[in-house]
Amino acid sequence: MCIAAPAKIVEIDSESNICAADFGGVRQNAKLDLLPDVKIGDYVLIHAGYAIEKLSEEAAKESLESWDELLEMLEEEDKMKQ
Helix, strand or coil, rough: CCCCCCEEEEEECCCCCEEEEEECCCEEEECCCCCEEEEEEEEEEEEEEEEEEEEEHHHHHHHHHHEHHHHHHHHHHHHHHC
């Protein structure tokens, strides 16, 4: 199964074509080779270290809300198991 996570670009190193992306407070680097037109502030889907798709702000927020709901459900499930 493959999962691509939404993130906001917060820095871009134009020499290496690598960005720093924010996943809800956690930063991760990703290569921008597949999306040369992105800029700081854009939302992208990241998979396996690559930004693979640019998202509209609305689509990114919907996706992030879905991730939050999933994480809450998983936390509740963990609590029930204890």
